[in-house]
Amino acid sequence: QVQLQESGPGLVKPSETLSLACTVSGGSISSYFWSWIRQPPGKGLEWIAYISYSGITNYNPSLKSRVTISVETSKNQFSLKLSSVTAADTAVYYCARGGVDTVDYWGQGTLVTVSS
Protein backbone atom coordinates (compact mmCIF):
# COMPACT_ATOMS: atom_id res chain seq x y z
CA GLN A 1 0.00 0.00 0.00
CA VAL A 2 1.18 3.50 -0.83
CA GLN A 3 2.46 5.50 2.14
CA LEU A 4 3.40 9.17 2.26
CA GLN A 5 5.60 10.83 4.88
CA GLU A 6 6.09 14.55 5.32
CA SER A 7 9.38 15.92 6.64
CA GLY A 8 10.74 19.35 7.44
CA PRO A 9 11.14 21.93 10.20
CA GLY A 10 8.29 22.28 12.67
CA LEU A 11 9.11 25.91 13.40
CA VAL A 12 9.68 28.68 10.88
CA LYS A 13 10.30 32.36 11.58
CA PRO A 14 8.01 35.02 10.09
CA SER A 15 9.08 36.25 6.65
CA GLU A 16 11.18 33.13 6.06
CA THR A 17 10.50 30.20 3.71
CA LEU A 18 8.73 27.04 4.79
CA SER A 19 10.20 23.94 3.14
CA LEU A 20 8.67 20.49 3.31
CA ALA A 21 9.32 17.21 1.54
CA CYS A 22 7.04 14.23 1.03
CA THR A 23 8.54 10.79 0.51
CA VAL A 24 6.40 8.19 -1.21
CA SER A 25 6.89 4.52 -0.39
CA GLY A 26 5.10 1.36 -1.44
CA GLY A 27 4.65 2.63 -4.96
CA SER A 28 6.18 4.79 -7.67
CA ILE A 29 5.70 8.52 -7.85
CA SER A 30 5.32 8.13 -11.59
CA SER A 31 1.92 8.13 -13.26
CA TYR A 32 0.13 10.14 -10.60
CA PHE A 33 -0.50 13.68 -9.45
CA TRP A 34 0.67 14.72 -5.99
CA SER A 35 -0.67 17.47 -3.78
CA TRP A 36 -0.09 19.61 -0.72
CA ILE A 37 -3.07 20.47 1.49
CA ARG A 38 -3.04 22.33 4.78
CA GLN A 39 -5.27 22.63 7.84
CA PRO A 40 -4.84 25.48 10.35
CA PRO A 41 -5.37 24.32 13.96
CA GLY A 42 -9.05 23.73 14.59
CA LYS A 43 -10.03 24.82 11.08
CA GLY A 44 -10.87 23.36 7.70
CA LEU A 45 -8.80 22.13 4.78
CA GLU A 46 -7.16 24.25 2.08
CA TRP A 47 -5.62 22.96 -1.14
CA ILE A 48 -2.21 24.47 -1.83
CA ALA A 49 -0.97 22.96 -5.10
CA TYR A 50 -0.43 19.81 -7.11
CA ILE A 51 2.31 18.47 -9.37
CA SER A 52 2.46 15.57 -11.78
CA TYR A 53 5.34 13.13 -11.96
CA SER A 54 6.36 14.90 -15.16
CA GLY A 55 6.37 18.32 -13.52
CA ILE A 56 3.01 19.78 -14.52
CA THR A 57 1.91 22.10 -11.73
CA ASN A 58 -1.16 24.00 -10.62
CA TYR A 59 -1.33 26.39 -7.69
CA ASN A 60 -4.17 27.76 -5.59
CA PRO A 61 -4.47 31.39 -6.78
CA SER A 62 -4.65 32.55 -3.17
CA LEU A 63 -1.11 31.28 -2.54
CA LYS A 64 0.37 31.17 -6.03
CA SER A 65 2.74 34.11 -5.60
CA ARG A 66 4.44 32.43 -2.62
CA VAL A 67 4.37 28.71 -3.48
CA THR A 68 6.71 26.44 -5.40
CA ILE A 69 6.10 22.72 -5.74
CA SER A 70 8.65 20.36 -7.27
CA VAL A 71 9.17 16.66 -7.85
CA GLU A 72 12.25 14.46 -7.71
CA THR A 73 11.33 11.14 -9.28
CA SER A 74 14.73 9.54 -8.55
CA LYS A 75 14.01 9.94 -4.83
CA ASN A 76 10.27 9.20 -5.11
CA GLN A 77 9.77 12.54 -3.44
CA PHE A 78 8.03 15.86 -4.00
CA SER A 79 8.46 19.14 -2.16
CA LEU A 80 6.76 22.36 -1.11
CA LYS A 81 8.23 25.80 -0.56
CA LEU A 82 6.12 28.63 0.83
CA SER A 83 7.85 31.99 1.07
CA SER A 84 7.28 35.06 3.25
CA VAL A 85 5.36 33.12 5.87
CA THR A 86 3.25 34.72 8.57
CA ALA A 87 1.36 33.38 11.57
CA ALA A 88 -1.57 32.72 9.22
CA ASP A 89 0.50 29.98 7.59
CA THR A 90 0.64 27.99 10.83
CA ALA A 91 -1.05 24.71 9.99
CA VAL A 92 -0.78 20.97 9.68
CA TYR A 93 0.59 20.38 6.20
CA TYR A 94 -0.45 17.17 4.44
CA CYS A 95 0.94 15.63 1.31
CA ALA A 96 -1.43 13.44 -0.66
CA ARG A 97 -1.71 11.41 -3.85
CA GLY A 98 -3.95 12.91 -6.49
CA GLY A 99 -4.72 16.45 -7.42
CA VAL A 100 -6.95 17.13 -10.37
CA ASP A 101 -10.26 15.90 -9.03
CA THR A 102 -9.56 13.98 -5.84
CA VAL A 103 -6.94 12.61 -3.48
CA ASP A 104 -6.90 9.09 -2.10
CA TYR A 105 -3.79 8.50 0.05
CA TRP A 106 -2.69 11.09 2.62
CA GLY A 107 0.42 11.49 4.75
CA GLN A 108 0.04 11.71 8.51
CA GLY A 109 0.59 15.47 8.37
CA THR A 110 3.22 17.71 9.94
CA LEU A 111 2.53 20.74 12.10
CA VAL A 112 4.43 23.84 11.02
CA THR A 113 4.33 26.78 13.41
CA VAL A 114 5.32 30.25 12.27
CA SER A 115 6.76 32.14 15.20
CA SER A 116 9.82 34.13 16.13
Next chain:
Amino acid sequence: DVVMTQSPLSLPVTLGQPASISCRSSQSLVYSDGNTYLNWFHQRPGQSPRRLIYKVSNWDSGVPDRFSGSGSGTDFTLKISRVEAEDVGVYYCMQGTHWPPTFGGGTKVEIK
Protein backbone atom coordinates in the same frame (compact mmCIF):
# COMPACT_ATOMS: atom_id res chain seq x y z
CA ASP B 1 -13.70 29.72 -5.64
CA VAL B 2 -16.58 27.27 -5.31
CA VAL B 3 -18.04 27.48 -1.83
CA MET B 4 -19.01 24.18 -0.25
CA THR B 5 -21.58 24.51 2.53
CA GLN B 6 -22.16 21.60 4.88
CA SER B 7 -24.97 21.08 7.36
CA PRO B 8 -25.34 20.47 10.15
CA LEU B 9 -22.12 21.65 11.77
CA SER B 10 -22.60 19.18 14.60
CA LEU B 11 -24.51 15.92 14.53
CA PRO B 12 -25.10 14.00 17.78
CA VAL B 13 -26.30 10.51 16.93
CA THR B 14 -27.36 7.40 18.80
CA LEU B 15 -25.43 4.21 18.11
CA GLY B 16 -27.28 2.09 15.57
CA GLN B 17 -29.32 5.01 14.27
CA PRO B 18 -28.97 6.61 10.83
CA ALA B 19 -27.21 9.89 10.13
CA SER B 20 -27.26 12.24 7.17
CA ILE B 21 -24.94 15.09 6.18
CA SER B 22 -25.76 17.65 3.51
CA CYS B 23 -23.28 19.41 1.22
CA ARG B 24 -24.22 22.18 -1.18
CA SER B 25 -21.96 23.83 -3.74
CA SER B 26 -22.17 27.40 -5.05
CA GLN B 27 -21.84 26.13 -8.62
CA SER B 28 -22.76 22.96 -10.43
CA LEU B 29 -20.15 20.25 -9.97
CA VAL B 30 -20.84 18.56 -13.30
CA TYR B 31 -17.60 18.65 -15.30
CA SER B 32 -17.39 18.91 -19.09
CA ASP B 33 -16.63 15.18 -19.27
CA GLY B 34 -19.99 14.42 -17.66
CA ASN B 35 -18.54 13.35 -14.32
CA THR B 36 -19.31 15.01 -11.00
CA TYR B 37 -16.20 15.25 -8.85
CA LEU B 38 -17.65 15.30 -5.36
CA ASN B 39 -15.78 13.46 -2.62
CA TRP B 40 -16.41 12.69 1.04
CA PHE B 41 -13.69 12.37 3.66
CA HIS B 42 -13.69 11.28 7.30
CA GLN B 43 -11.17 12.65 9.77
CA ARG B 44 -10.78 11.18 13.23
CA PRO B 45 -9.14 13.33 15.92
CA GLY B 46 -5.39 13.52 15.44
CA GLN B 47 -5.51 11.65 12.14
CA SER B 48 -5.32 12.62 8.50
CA PRO B 49 -8.51 12.54 6.43
CA ARG B 50 -9.55 9.29 4.81
CA ARG B 51 -11.49 9.29 1.58
CA LEU B 52 -14.78 7.40 1.81
CA ILE B 53 -16.58 8.29 -1.40
CA TYR B 54 -15.51 9.71 -4.77
CA LYS B 55 -17.52 10.88 -7.76
CA VAL B 56 -20.63 11.28 -5.60
CA SER B 57 -21.36 7.64 -4.85
CA ASN B 58 -18.33 5.40 -5.41
CA TRP B 59 -16.94 3.65 -2.31
CA ASP B 60 -13.26 3.46 -1.60
CA SER B 61 -11.80 0.06 -0.85
CA GLY B 62 -12.52 -1.04 2.70
CA VAL B 63 -15.30 1.48 3.32
CA PRO B 64 -18.27 -0.18 5.03
CA ASP B 65 -21.44 -0.34 2.97
CA ARG B 66 -23.35 1.48 5.70
CA PHE B 67 -21.92 4.63 4.09
CA SER B 68 -23.58 5.91 0.94
CA GLY B 69 -23.29 9.03 -1.15
CA SER B 70 -25.88 10.58 -3.41
CA GLY B 71 -26.84 13.80 -5.13
CA SER B 72 -26.33 15.76 -8.30
CA GLY B 73 -25.59 19.25 -9.56
CA THR B 74 -25.18 21.32 -6.42
CA ASP B 75 -26.82 19.17 -3.73
CA PHE B 76 -25.17 16.12 -2.20
CA THR B 77 -25.70 13.87 0.80
CA LEU B 78 -23.65 11.41 2.80
CA LYS B 79 -25.69 8.87 4.74
CA ILE B 80 -24.68 6.41 7.41
CA SER B 81 -27.34 3.72 7.71
CA ARG B 82 -26.41 2.65 11.25
CA VAL B 83 -23.85 4.69 13.15
CA GLU B 84 -21.07 2.79 14.89
CA ALA B 85 -18.65 4.11 17.51
CA GLU B 86 -15.79 4.24 14.98
CA ASP B 87 -17.76 6.69 12.83
CA VAL B 88 -17.15 9.64 15.16
CA GLY B 89 -15.07 12.50 13.82
CA VAL B 90 -15.42 15.22 11.23
CA TYR B 91 -16.78 14.61 7.76
CA TYR B 92 -15.80 16.86 4.86
CA CYS B 93 -17.17 17.12 1.36
CA MET B 94 -14.75 18.27 -1.32
CA GLN B 95 -15.26 19.32 -4.93
CA GLY B 96 -12.66 18.58 -7.57
CA THR B 97 -14.54 19.90 -10.58
CA HIS B 98 -13.39 23.51 -10.43
CA TRP B 99 -9.86 24.79 -9.65
CA PRO B 100 -8.93 25.16 -6.88
CA PRO B 101 -10.53 22.17 -5.20
CA THR B 102 -12.43 23.28 -2.12
CA PHE B 103 -13.68 21.62 1.02
CA GLY B 104 -16.78 22.11 3.07
CA GLY B 105 -16.38 23.38 6.60
CA GLY B 106 -16.96 19.97 8.11
CA THR B 107 -19.65 18.18 10.11
CA LYS B 108 -18.68 16.80 13.50
CA VAL B 109 -20.37 13.50 14.28
CA GLU B 110 -20.48 12.47 17.91
CA ILE B 111 -22.28 9.81 19.89
CA LYS B 112 -25.10 10.94 22.17
